[in-house]
Amino acid sequence: MSASATEPVDLLHPSARSLESPEAPRRRTGNTPRLVLLFVLGLAGLAVSIVVSIRIGASQIGYPEIGRALGWRLGLDVEPLPRLVDSLIWDLRVPRVLMAAVVGASLAVCGAALQAVTRNALADPYLLGVSNGASTGAVIVVVLGYGATTLGVTGGALVGALLSFGLLMVLMRRGGLDSMRIVLTGVVVGQLFAAITSLVLMASGDAEATRAITHWLLGSMAPSRWDGVVVCAIAAALGITLIWLCANALDGFSFGADTAASLGVNVRATRVTLLIVTAVLTSVAVATVGAIGFVGLIVPHGVRFLVGPLHRVLLPFTALVGAIFLVWTDALARVAFAPREVPVGVFTALVGVPLFLLVLRKRGEL
DSSP states (O other), X not given: OOOOTTSOOOTTSGGGGXXXXXXXXXXXXXXXXXXXXXXXXXXXXXXXHHHHHHHOSSSOOOHHHHHHHHHHHTTOSOOOOOHHHHHIIIIIIHHHHHHHXXXXXXXXXXXXXXXXXXXXXXXXXXXXXXXXXHHHHHHHXXXXXXXXXXXXHHHHXXXXXXXXXXXXXXXXXXXXXXXXXXXXXXXXXXXXXXXXXXXXXXXXXXXXXXXXXXXXXXXXXXXXXXXXXXXXXXXXXXXXXXXXXXXXXXXXXXXXXXXXXXXXXXXXXXXXXXXXXXXXXXXXXXXHHOOOOSHHXXXXXXXXXXXXXXXXXXXXXXXXXXXXXXXXXXXXHHHTTTTSOOOHHHHHHHHHHHHHHHHHHHTTOO
């Protein structure tokens, strides 16, 4: 493929390798041990983060108790804990922390994929209204009682997410995917679905249910239980793997649909597949823990700074850093105003809004 004089060239992109210097292959080979070391350190950091986060909370739990609880479940020869302490660790803390890791990885990878597909550095499931659409679908299922099970709520959230993203694409079909326009349109779509959610809650007439759902909509890991963790983990594993298999297509989308097509990518089918997968991952996350914004915006930008834009490398690191980020954010939400717990979505917004403004300023749009 030949690049025009006005077309930007990314030397990390496969299609641009012919423009690299003779030393470039050696540099890429030399970077591989560094990336492997970084990833191993990241996995170790995630493991440490999970263990430390299990300990953090209103009730103080020591590392020996955590070891005994986990050892007992693994069939090791350890003395079992008292039932109350064991239940606190295994039934409450462990699923909550694992859920934070899974949701953080899912949302971060969704953000990276959407930024490539839309060619928009500000793309994120929350900013594009997908999270609000998923919230609306989940709330309708819960309030109206249409199959209010884990799978029922997830199905409602999926329908809402697809409707919101479909509406966004319909509104954008004539003007193209201009960065500011897609963000503004996403905000409008998100507000529309937020209004529908509020209307459904007010129409239900149940003050207690409204208060509980409103708290959940801000994003909270508190309701996490093992069945939800299993559903989220399966969806995340399948979805992230599928997105990673489309890494070369995402590299092409970063240059535009024409470049992707010239690399042999079925643009329409691949774009639809990626959008559906990100909608599914977002809806599963929203159905289990509520709408958590800005994770998909914050994490991919930070990871690109460390490992570059090549998606086959970017996506695994994004999942890893997203998991670590949300585990620690949830831990902060538990202890910042203890014994009162703050929804984790509040803290991700506090971090995400300044970064959002920074990205806008860097792009000369603020």
